[in-house]
Amino acid sequence: MGRDGQLPLFETKAAKGRILFGLYAVSTFVGICLICVYRLIHLPEEGKVGRWAWIGLFLSELGYILYWFITVTVRLKPIYRYTFKDRLSQRYEKVLPGIDIFVCTANPIIEPPTMVINTVLSVMAYDYPPEKLSVYLSDDGGSCLTFYALLEASQFSKLWLPFCKKFKVEPRCPEAYFTSTPEPHHDDPLMAEEWSSIKKLYEDMRNRIESAMKVGQISEEIRKQHKGFGEWDLVSDPRNHQTILQILIDGRDGKAMDVEGQPLPTLVYLSREKRPKYAHNFKAGAMNALIRVSSRISNGEIILNVDCDMYSNNSESVKDALCFLMDEETGHEIAYVQFPQCFNNITKNDLYACSLNVITEVELAGFDSNGGPCYIGTGCFHRREALCGKKYDMDCEREQTTRNNDGKIEESASVLEETCKVLASCSYEDNTQWGKEMGLKYGCPVEDVLTGLSIQCRGWKSIYFTPERKAFLGVAPTTLLQTLIQHKRWIEGDFQIFLSRYCPFTYGHKRIPLKLQISYCIFLLWGPNCLPTLYYVAMPSLCLLKGISLFPKISSLWILPFAYVMSSSCAYSLGEFIWCGGTLLGWWNDQRMWVFKRTTSFFFGCSETILKQLGFSRSSFAVTSKVADEEESKRFEQEVMEFGAASPMFTILATLALLNLFTFVGGITRVIIDMQAQVLDSLLLQILLCGVLVLMNLPVYHGLFFRKDATRMPCSVTYQSIAFALLACSLALY
Numbered sequence: 070m071g072r073d074g075q076l077p078l079f080e081t082k083a084a085k086g087r088i089l090f091g092l093y094a095v096s097t098f099v100g101i102c103l104i105c106v107y108r109l110i111h112l113p114e115e116g117k118v119g120r121w122a123w124i125g126l127f128l129s130e131l132g133y134i135l136y137w138f139i140t141v142t143v144r145l146k147p148i149y150r151y152t153f154k155d156r157l158s159q160r161y162e163k164v165l166p167g168i169d170i171f172v173c174t175a176n177p178i179i180e181p182p183t184m185v186i187n188t189v190l191s192v193m194a195y196d197y198p199p200e201k202l203s204v205y206l207s208d209d210g211g212s213c214l215t216f217y218a219l220l221e222a223s224q225f226s227k228l229w230l231p232f233c234k235k236f237k238v239e240p241r242c243p244e245a246y247f248t249s250t251p252e253p254h255h256d257d258p259l260m261a262e263e264w265s266s267i268k269k270l271y272e273d274m275r276n277r278i279e280s281a282m283k284v285g286q287i288s289e290e291i292r293k294q295h296k297g298f299g300e301w302d303l304v305s306d307p308r309n310h311q312t313i314l315q316i317l318i319d320g321r322d323g324k325a326m327d328v329e330g331q332p333l334p335t336l337v338y339l340s341r342e343k344r345p346k347y348a349h350n351f352k353a354g355a356m357n358a359l360i361r362v363s364s365r366i367s368n369g370e371i372i373l374n375v376d377c378d379m380y381s382n383n384s385e386s387v388k389d390a391l392c393f394l395m396d397e398e399t400g401h402e403i404a405y406v407q408f409p410q411c412f413n414n415i416t417k418n419d420l421y422a423c424s425l426n427v428i429t430e431v432e433l434a435g436f437d438s439n440g441g442p443c444y445i446g447t448g449c450f451h452r453r454e455a456l457c458g459k460k461y462d463m464d465c466e467r468e469q470t471t472r473n474n475d476g477k478i479e480e481s482a483s484v485l486e487e488t489c490k491v492l493a494s495c496s497y498e499d500n501t502q503w504g505k506e507m508g509l510k511y512g513c514p515v516e517d518v519l520t521g522l523s524i525q526c527r528g529w530k531s532i533y534f535t536p537e538r539k540a541f542l543g544v545a546p547t548t549l550l551q552t553l554i555q556h557k558r559w560i561e562g563d564f565q566i567f568l569s570r571y572c573p574f575t576y577g578h579k580r581i582p583l584k585l586q587i588s589y590c591i592f593l594l595w596g597p598n599c600l601p602t603l604y605y606v607a608m609p610s611l612c613l614l615k616g617i618s619l620f621p622k623i624s625s626l627w628i629l630p631f632a633y634v635m636s637s638s639c640a641y642s643l644g645e646f647i648w649c650g651g652t653l654l655g656w657w658n659d660q661r662m663w664v665f666k667r668t669t670s671f672f673f674g675c676s677e678t679i680l681k682q683l684g685f686s687r688s689s690f691a692v693t694s695k696v697a698d699e700e701e702s703k704r705f706e707q708e709v710m711e712f713g714a715a716s717p718m719f720t721i722l723a724t725l726a727l728l729n730l731f732t733f734v735g736g737i738t739r740v741i742i743d744m745q746a747q748v749l750d751s752l753l754l755q756i757l758l759c760g761v762l763v764l765m766n767l768p769v770y771h772g773l774f775f776r777k778d779a780t781r782m783p784c785s786v787t788y789q790s791i792a793f794a795l796l797a798c799s800l801a802l803y
C-alpha cells in the first residue's frame with residue numbers, strides 16, 4: 070500500500086526463470102576460466118609459428134569475456150511494470166497535468182509529410198483531455214510541403230478525433246488504422262457509414278498532399294488558405310532561413326472545436342532558424358528549440374518526444390506514463406518513462422535484425438532494475454523540469470503536491486507567434502547552458518543516451534514500460550546499407566560517450582549505481598567489439614589455410630570447455646530470442662547481422678570516433694530513410710538481401726566472405742590430401758568455425774555471383790574483394 074493508505078498506481082514484477090539463467094551464467098563462467106587456462110598453458114613457444122596468432126586470439130577472447138560480463142550484469146534481474154489506470158482516473162481525473170508532444174522531422178523526401186501527419190494525428194487523438202494536450206511539429210527540413218500537410222491534418226483532426234473517441238478505435242493513426250482494420254460489418258450500420266465516409270476523406274487528403282509532393286510546390290490556390298505560406302517567400306534554402314512558427318490550432322481559443330463541439334488539442338508548426346554560420350546540432354537542437362517555444366505557449370509539465378515515424382499505437386499511453394509520474398510514493402523522483410522502440414514493418418524472419426527485440430524485451434528491462442533505462446530518443450515521457458536541467462532533491466517531493474497548472478498566457482496566437490520566434494533563433498543559445506546543462510546535450514550523434522545518462526546523474530530515476538498493446542510503432546530501415554549506416558551513427562555516439570568525460574564510470578561515479586554504470590557499457594562498448602570479431606572471422610581461417618591449429622584437438626579433453634561455452638551461449642541466445650517472439654531463422658539472421666555490423670558499422674564507427682577525438686572529423690547525422698520504392702519493398706518483403714551500392718562496408722563484407730570461402734576450401738583440401746587423422750583432429754574446430762562463417766555468408770556469395778538484378782553486389786566491389794581476399798590468402802601462405 071502506498072502513502073496515506075492509497076493503493077499504488079503501478080506495480081513491479083521480477084522476470085521468471087532466473088535460476089535457469091544463473092545456472093547458465095555460472096557454468097559458462099567455469100567454461101570460460103578453463104578456456105583461459107588452456108590458452109595460457111598451451112601458448113606456443115617463442116619463435117614458433119602461430120605464437121602471435123595465438124596471443125591475438127586470446128586477447129580477442131578476453132575482449133569477448135569482458136563484454137559477456139556486461140551482458141550478464143544487465144540480465145541479472147529484469148523487471149516488468151504494470152499500471153493501474155483506473156486508480157489514476159479516480160484520483161486525478163480533474164487535475165491531470167498538461168502534456169506537450171514533440172514530433173521531429175528533418176527531410177520531406179525520406180520522411181514523407183503524409184507519414185509525419187499520421188504520427189501527429191495519432192498523438193492528437195490520445196485518450197486524454199484535449200485542452201491539456203499540445204502537439205508541436207519541428208520541421209528541420211523547413212519545407213512548406215510539410216507545413217501544408219500539417220495544415221490539412223489540422224482540418225482533418227476535427228473529424229478524426231471525434232471518430233476515434235466515439236468508436237474507441239485503435240490504432241489512432243489513420244493510415245495504420247485503415248490498412249489494418251477490415252471494413253466494419255453491417256450489424257453496426259452507423260459505424261459502417263461513418264467509417265467509409267471518413268476513410269474517403271482521409272484518402273482525399275492523402276491524395277492532395279501526395280500530388281503537392283509530386284509537383285514539389287504549393288499551388289496558388291492552397292497558398293491562399295493560410296497566411297503561414299507567406300513565410301516561404303523569404304526562404305531560399307532549407308539550411309538558411311528565419312524562424313517559422315505557426316499556431317495552427319490554438320487550444321485556448323474557444324472556437325477551436327471539432328465537429329462534435331469538443332475542444333481540440335493545440336497544434337503548432339515550428340521550423341527553427343537556420344544559418345550556415347551556426348551549428349544546428351541536429352535533433353538535439355530541434356528539441357531544445359521546442360522546449361523553449363512550448364514553455365511560452367502551453368508549458369505542459371510533461372513532454373512526450375517521438376520521431377516522425379513513430380505513431381502512437383495505443384491511445385492510453387499518456388495515462389500509463391502518468392501512473393508512474395504521479396504515483397504518490399515514488400512518482401516525484403522519476404524523470405522519464407521510456408517506452409520501447411517497436412516497428413510495424415518487420416518481416417517474419419527479420420533479415421536485417423532491425424526489430425531490436427532482445428534489447429527492448431530483455432536488456433532495457435534489465436537496465437530498469439539496475440537503476441533505470443537509458444533514454445532512447447523516441448517514445449519517452451519526460452518531466453519538463455528534469456529535462457531542463459533541474460537536479461533532483463527533496464524539494465521535488467514537496468512540490469509534487471503543490472504544483473498546479475497556472476501561468477496561462479493571455480496573448481493572442483499571432484502575438485505569441487511573434488514573441489516566441491526569438492526562442493527558436495540561432496543566436497538565442499549563445500552564452501547559455503542550452504545543450505550543456507539544459508535540455509538535450511549537443512555534440513553527440515546519440516544525444517538521447519547522453520541526455521538520459523546526465524539526467525540520471527542529477528539524481529533522477531527513470532522507468533521502462535512495455536505495455537501489452539504496443540505504445541509506438543515506427544519504420545525500421547529496409548535495406549542492408551541503411552541498417553549498417555544507422556548502426557554506425559549509434560556506435561559513433563556510444564563510443565564517443567565512453568571516451569568522453571561522460572564515461573559512466575567517472576561521470577556516474579557515486580551518482581548512479583555501479584550496476585547501472587556497467588549496464589550502460591552494453592551499448593557504449595558495442596563499437597570496440599569490432600576488433601575481436603574482425604580477428605575471429607579472419608585469423609583462425611587464415612591459420613587453417615596454413616595448417617596452424619589454434620584450438621584443442623578433438624581427442625583432447627580441452628575441447629570440452631570450448632564446446633560447452635559455444636553451445637551454451639548459442640542455446641541461451643536462441644532461447645532468449647524465441648522468448649522475445651523471434652523465429653529460428655530470425656535468430657540465424659540476427660547472428661549474421663551481428664557479424665556484419667561488427668565487422669563494418671562498428672569498425673567504421675569506432676574509427677570515426679577516434680578520428681573525431683583527434684580532431685580530424687566532424688559530427689554528422691545521417692537521417693534514416695523511411696520510404697522504399699516498390700522494388701525495394703518487394704525484396705524487403707521477400708527477405709532478399711539488398712546490396713547494390715558501391716560502399717566500402719560491402720567491400721569489407723565481401724572480402725571476409727570470400728576469404729572464408731577460400732580458406733574453407735583450402736582447409737578441406739589439406740585434410741583430404743594429407744589424409745592423416747592427425748590433421749583433422751587438430752584443425753576440426755577451425756574448419757567448423759570457417760564452415761559456419763561460410764554458411765552465414767551465403768547471401769553475400771549469392772549477391773556476388775548469382776544475381777543479375779540491380780541490387781546484386783556492384784562489380785567494383787566484387788573485383789576489389791576478390792583481389793583483397795586472394796592477397797590475404799597468399800600472404801598467409803607465404
Ligand SMILES: O=c1ccn([C@@H]2O[C@H](COP(=O)(O)OP(=O)(O)O[C@H]3O[C@H](CO)[C@@H](O)[C@H](O)[C@H]3O)[C@@H](O)[C@H]2O)c(=O)[nH]1
Nearest residue numbers: 173174175209351352355376377445446447514515692693
Ligand atoms: O537534424 C536532424 C536530424 C534528425 N532529426 C530527427 O530525428 C529523428 C531520428 O532520426 P532517424 O534518422 O530516424 O534516426 P534513428 O536512428 O532511427 O533514431 C534513433 O537514434 C537517434 C540517435 O542517433 C535518436 O535521436 C532517435 O530518437 C532514435 O529513434 C527523426 O525524427 C528525424 O527527423 C531532426 O529533427 N533533425
Ligand SMILES: [Mn+2]
Nearest residue numbers: 376378543693
Ligand atoms: Mn528512425
